[in-house]
Amino acid sequence: MIAVPQAASAWIKKIRLPIATKLTLSFLSIILLSSLIFTFFGIQIINNRIIGEAQERVRNDLNAARDIYKNRLKDVEEAVEFTAIRLFMGDILEGDVRQEYLEELLRFKESENLDVLTITDGRGDVVLRINNPSVSGDDQSRDEIVRVVLTTRQAASGTTIVSAEELLRESIALSDQAHILFVDTPMARDRPETEEKSGMMLKAAVPIFDPERNFIGVVYGGILLNRNYYIVDRVKATVFQNVVYEEKDIGTATIFQDDVRISTNVKDHSGERAIGTRITEDVYEQVVLKQKPWVGRAYVVTDWYIAAYEPIRNINHRVIGILYVGILEQKYTDAQTQTILVFIGITLAGAVLTTFIALWISRQISSPIRNLVLASQQLANGNLDAKVEPTSGDELGKLAYRFNQMAEALRQRDERLKEFTKRKIMESERLAIIGQLAANVAHELNNPLQGIVTYSSLLLEKDVCDPPTRQNIEKITIQANRCREIIRGLLDFSRQKKPVKTLTNINDLLRRCVSLVENQAHFQNIEIVRNFDETLPMIVVDPSQIERVFLNLIINAADAMNGGGRLTLTTSFGLNEHSIEIDVKDTGHGISLENMEKIFNPFFTTKEIGHGVGLGLAISYGIVKEHNGEITVESECGKGAKFTVILPVIAKVPEVTSETNGYKVADFAD
Helix, strand or coil: CCHHHHHHHHHHHHCCCCHHHHHHHHHHHHHHHHHHHHHHHHHHHHHHHHHHHHHHHHHHHHHHHHHHHHHHHHHHHHHHHHHHCCCCHHHHHCCCCCHHHHHHHHHHHHHCCCCEEEEEECCCEEEEECCCCCCCCCECCCCHHHHHHHHHCCCEEEEEEECHHHHHHHCHHHHHHHCEECCCCCCECCCCCCEECCEEEEEEEEEEECCCCCEEEEEEEEEECCCCCHHHHHHHHHCCCCCEECCEECEEEEEEECCEEEEECCECCCCCECCCCECEHHHHHHHHHCCCCEEEEEEECCEEEEEEEEEEECCCCCEEEEEEEEEEHHHHHHHHHHHHHHHHHHHHHHHHHHHHHHHHHHHHHHHHHHHHHHHHHHHHCCCCCCCCCCCCCCHHHHHHHHHHHHHHHHHHHHHHHHHHHHHHHHHHHHHHHHHHHHHHHHHHHHHHHHHHHHHHHHHHHCCCCCHHHHHHHHHHHHHHHHHHHHHHHHHHHHCCCCCCCEEECHHHHHHHHHHHHCCCHHHCCEEEEEECCCCCCCEEECHHHHHHHHHHHHHHHHHHCCCCEEEEEEEEECHHHCEEEEEEECCCCCCCHHHHCCCCCCCCCCCCCCCCCCCHHHHHHHHHHHCCCEEEEEECCCCCEEEEEEEECCCCCCCCCHHHCCCCCCCCCC
8 A cells, every 4th residue: 555655656756747736646646545445444344344233133033033942842841741730641541541531632732733742651652642543552762852751750852853753653744744855955065865754843741640749651742843834934023024125035044954944934946935955065064063153144045145053952962953044135235335335425525525625725835835946946046145935924934934044044155165165275285285295205214214224133133232232223123113114104005006906705815814814923822713605706806905904904803802812704795695794803802982983094093102003994994995895893892893894796807917917915004
């Protein structure tokens, strides 16, 4: 997002347009960008909010559907409990099955809308089936709900799967009602079966006691859920109030046996209840296999729904089915679309309004700026008396006032600059004359000093002087040598020659420098650590001059460590491998912050008098700069110093002549 205004700003800068137009374009780009951002995030918020509300509602609807489902099971339990307390139950269990008993129980079963009502003895053997009195004697003790009653002597209820054989014992009608052929359904899991013959039933069982509270039998009853639409239609009427949206039910409910719809008000393409269609595989894995609720967007037979599913468990907590409720997604997508269109319309209207405001503001700003431009042009053409009349008390008025101040300051500065330039030219000419004079004097003094050094050395070689005289001659020799070093430094500093560059291996050059000094007495107690990157390319430098820089840094480091410590030499690639860095690090006394600012100045030294001229680092600095490089220093008092030489990697090699062949051990300064 940040790149968009930057690109627009760069594009505007390239076009030669009036400030008013640029301001207008800038405002428009900001308005457009902010409108796009607000629209994008606004649509996301609207979508998330609407979908979130739909999902929250469907969760609540699922809770309501669960209560209706449980209430229906409670109705079955109450009906069976009422049956168990009838006085003639003892007679039936003793074998006295009268016609009036049978007719009474049949009327009660039909009034309570029970599909099954059966009585067993205390062992679980069937004594009387109200649906089919002719079939009795079979053992129901293996039934999971009846077994709980036989074991605990307490009522039990729940959802259970009834086998096709048991349904057939009850009645052929119940067997036919439970029999469902599978319908091919997109995204359903693969199953080898093509039909479902067993049924899912809301079932309750209650113990029967004689007047002395002795357990004598069990009565159980149930409602077959296959093709029984009471619960799903009750959910639709109670929760969704049978609301229709564009000729479609806004809410639907379904009871699944495993993954097959056995009770539903979801319609198929022909407008019939979608019995036999199956749930999608991803929902099945979440609800049945992982035994977790699922809420989200789902394709249900013919339409997309915001759906909620939860497992239906038997009395042993095993998942045997699924309870579903769903809200038609189209209503929410239409609401999303309408809300988004309104939001976009408001955004566009705001953008148009702010555009007109931006045009007015830009014109108000551009007028005084135009006056400033005209005055600036006059100032650039040399008219330092140009002035701008302030037109307001805002920043532009202050800018006009400051412009007038600037023009006056420039006029005064111009006068001072002319005077300063004249003075500097005179000083430069004087310094040039002094430098030339110093070079000539140094050259003229060099020959007499050479004679003094030579003859004093010859006198020292002869044993013709008494000790006091010999000491005086030694002092003459030392001071003459010092004068010669000062003169040599002056000559080197004043006559630095252009480098004669050739292709050079920096690592080999550093090794050569180390070999020149490591056997000297001054380096005997110094540990030299070499960290060389052997992958560095050869670079184009003057070997003798760069060698002089390295030797100067190495010897200065040794002096800083007073003959004992660690000297670390490191070579590596610089930034983006466009340069090579050479670090010379010591463990000496370091450099103070005050001296850091003057360390590369000529004739500045921290050494004792007679031990340094102060031109070594100044000469090294000039050599590195002549090679288009840099030399930097990092230090902390008492913790040593690190000098870094940065040399560029140059691909083009200059023509090699006989003057550039070989290395030369250069003289070096302190």
